[in-house]
Amino acid sequence: MEKQSELRLTVAEMSSLWAQYINDTIAICVNSHFLMKATDPEVRPIIEFTLSIAKGNIEILENVFTNEKFPIPIGFTDKDVLPGAPKLFSDTFVLMYLRQMSILAMAASSAAIGFGTREDVISFHKRVLNGAVKLQDLTRELMLKEGTYVRPPFISTPDKVDFVEKQQFLTGFFGKKRSLTSVEISHLFINIQTNAIGKALITGFAQIARNEEVTQYLKRGKQIAQKHIEIFSQFLIKEDLPAPMSWDSAVLDSTASIFSDKLMMFHTSAMIAAGIGNYGMAIAASPRRDLGARYASLLPEISLYAEDGANIMIKHGWLEEPPQADDRDQLIDK
Known part of the structure; x- marks a missing residue:
């Protein structure tokens, strides 16, 4: 039986690793600016956490690409961000932005785990997923504390279990x-x-x-x-x-x-x-x-x-x- 590390990357693994590399290079550029301009002392550690995860991911990915003789993507570099530029977004928005990015990362890494074969690739995407879950927790907790977390609407709790009995359940154009x-x-x-x-x-x-x-x-x-x-x-x-x-x-x-x-x-x-x-x-x-x-x-x-x-x-x-x-x-x- 072939060792897991000796298996070729499948198309699903190749695409997920490539996309993750590109996304992490963007994350490093954007969050480097956010960190430099953040004034909320409770937001800064969350940005630092996001940056550390992205940089760690890049290091792992470059090792995988090198071992596979896969050309390392260009992605985005320090040439794509001007560190000394003025602040563009409020710290409150940065929190909401990071929360949204964590949701996207959870979805992408979950799919990558589902389609993965090699243990090292699956392990990497589990790292991404764990980081995204942690980021989700950090942003949600701080937004709840600061009163900026927007909850979905509330509706009444059902009185009983019902089944659909009429086609009217599907209508919507007339009547x-x-x-x-x-x-x-x-x-x-x-x-x-x-x-x-x-x-x-x-x-x-x-x-x-x-x-x-x-x-x-x-x-x-x-x-x-x-x-x-x-x-x-x-x-x-x-x-x-x-x-x-x-x-x-x-x-x-x-x-x-x-x-x-x-x-x-x-x-x-x-x-x-x-x-x-x-x-x-x-x-x-x-x-x-x-x-x-x-x-x-x-x-x-x-x-x-x-x-x-x-x-x-x-x-x-x-x-x-x-x-x-x-x-x-x-x-x-x-």
């Missing part, structure tokens, strides 16, 4: 609409919140972008996020449920360059990809037809926005290629 289920409410809340965080993030990015094409692209993203927030919020408001707060006031008035346009475009693209995934899960969890159809109608808009972003990055040589399958026809022609 009386049933109340939203707790699952549907949860997805609406999450998608409002992620759009609000994304809107604040790209608003700050738009203020400091240097390339006009990038600026206009980010402004368009801000408008799309606001539109989706309003659409999802209306579903909750009609049920007399509260919608999450916006984070617009957490963006400060700095216009000085902090992050490279390359980093901001890639980060925005990653947030869009996560949003598309969230919408897909929401469609699957939303039996009420009008709600599922609304999500479906918004997907083409953000998919096109993502494609336009990719085209901008390709145009400027900013989009690093992930590992690809061999082109057998090309090899034969050679």
Whole structure:
């Protein structure tokens, strides 16, 4: 039997390790700036923890890549961040941002563990997962303490167990609409919140972008996020449920360059990809037809926005290629 460390990396392992490396290099750049500008003494240790995890991940990944004779990705470096630049986001927003990043990291590492084969790769992703869970705990505890944690809505506890008896449970376009289920409410809340965080993030990015094409692209993203927030919020408001707060006031008035346009475009693209995934899960969890159809109608808009972003990055040589399958026809022609 082959030793685990001697097994070749599967395509799933290769892609998850490559993506983790890119994401950790972004995390180091962004959190280095956050740490330098943080003024809340309770926020600083959380940023330091995030940085230590990302740097430790990079060290492990570089060893794996070297052993596999796999080219180490470029990712993002200190050239993509200007340490001495003015503060762009409030410490409160930094906490919320880190909490959101921990949620994305938990989802990605859980999937990577599920598709992993080699013990060393699985062990690495368990490290990522444990770090993300710890970061989630740290951010939630401090936000609860500071009164900035936004809880999902409350509904009445059911009196008894019920089963669906009529097709009306699925309707939503005509006639009386049933109340939203707790699952549907949860997805609406999450998608409002992620759009609000994304809107604040790209608003700050738009203020400091240097390339006009990038600026206009980010402004368009801000408008799309606001539109989706309003659409999802209306579903909750009609049920007399509260919608999450916006984070617009957490963006400060700095216009000085902090992050490279390359980093901001890639980060925005990653947030869009996560949003598309969230919408897909929401469609699957939303039996009420009008709600599922609304999500479906918004997907083409953000998919096109993502494609336009990719085209901008390709145009400027900013989009690093992930590992690809061999082109057998090309090899034969050679």
